[in-house]
Amino acid sequence: MKRLYGVIGSPIAHSMSPLIHNDAFLQNGMDAHYHAFHVEPDQLETAVAGMRALGVTGFNVTIPHKEAIIPLLDSVEDASLQIGAVNTVVNKDGKLIGYNTDGRGFVEALKEVVELKGKQVLIIGAGGAARAIFYTLALEEGIQLDICNRTVSKSEDLIKEFSLERIARSITVDQAAKEIQNYDVVVQTTSVGMFPQINDTPLQLVSVKNNAVFSDIIYNPIETKLLREAKALGAVTQNGVHMFAYQAALAFKIWTGKFPDTDRMKKIVEEHLGGKTC
Incomplete structure (x- = not known):
């Protein structure tokens, strides 16, 4: 059956x-x-x-x-x-x-492009997606996490809720922009830049750390304005298709005991989107 x-x-x-x-x-x-x-x-x-x-x-x-x-x-x-x-x-x-599987899916995807041990990470946003990603990233050895959010109290509350003051701090968006060269990894968890508001960006970039990794959980458009600007400044970028595939693959394994082909999953999504913004 x-x-x-x-x-x-x-x-x-x-x-x-x-x-x-x-x-x-x-x-x-x-x-x-x-x-x-x-x-x-x-x-x-x-x-x-x-x-x-x-x-x-x-x-x-x-x-x-x-x-x-x-x-x-x-x-x-x-x-x-x-x-x-x-x-x-x-x-x-x-x-x-x-x-x-959201947090684990994101971290597994991120590990495709960066070794997280000892890295300085900035998380943009403090909503539902940020909660799962923040919680899971905090399990990585030696990691330091900053969270910036338009409402600073939300990121402060998130850190306190998980009792992670020893490895995390809450900062303003302006402070994050000023300190952007300090970060090895920047994770964008908000809806800013998602279709149809494709010209919006959560953070103004002037420069980035050498070999920094920028990851945006948005996958429509395939490349957000934030990722385009980061790439132009020399960063390695990763879009939300990767997280989407890995969280799906982890769910598939929970159901069936089998881990599917994530590269095939990513290709299907990218072909469906046509590499466009809609």
């Missing part, structure tokens, strides 16, 4: 998760199908009950349900509880178990 997987969110029609997961099932010779389900916030509890009743093997969770779904699950991994968000659910013998 064909196994059913999916993703729930609102909106969801734009999701490329069905493309990459259905291809991964095909490549791994699995009789399974992945479907996108539009679920409004007031329908979440009913939708989760439906997933359980139908015996859905696993599903992803995206905006705006990552936090709200936690109390509806039977159990949640410790990391997801710390982050306060779930993006992957697996059905084990009728029990729905929640995981978060």
Whole structure:
């Protein structure tokens, strides 16, 4: 019998998760199908009950349900509880178990281009995506983290919540811009620069550290204005397609025990976007 997987969110029609997961099932010779389900916030509890009743093997969770779904699950991994968000659910013998692969997916993708041990890292933003990335990066040996956010209190609260004052500090956006040459890695976690506001940038760049790495979690456009400017100044850049592929691959492994071809996943997304801004 064909196994059913999916993703729930609102909106969801734009999701490329069905493309990459259905291809991964095909490549791994699995009789399974992945479907996108539009679920409004007031329908979440009913939708989760439906997933359980139908015996859905696993599903992803995206905006705006990552936090709200936690109390509806039977159990949640410790990391997801710390982050306060779930993006992957697996059905084990009728029990729905929640995981978060966003932070791990980002860090695994980042390690493709930089060794993180002992690095000075700037995180731009203090929202939901930043929480998962900050929490996971903090586990790396010898790392130092600065967080800049338009509302400084949000980044201060994030650091205090995880009790990471020894390795992290909150700074203003202006301070980050002035100190940009200090950073080995710059991570952009906000929606600034996303289609259709493709000419926006969260940080004004004049120069960057030699061989610095700039990573933007946005993948539409493929190259944000921030990445274009950083590349022009000599930085190594990485767009959000890489994180998207790795978080999906980690979810796939949780469900199936198999780690899919992330390069193939990235190629599918890039071809779908056509390297354009829409």
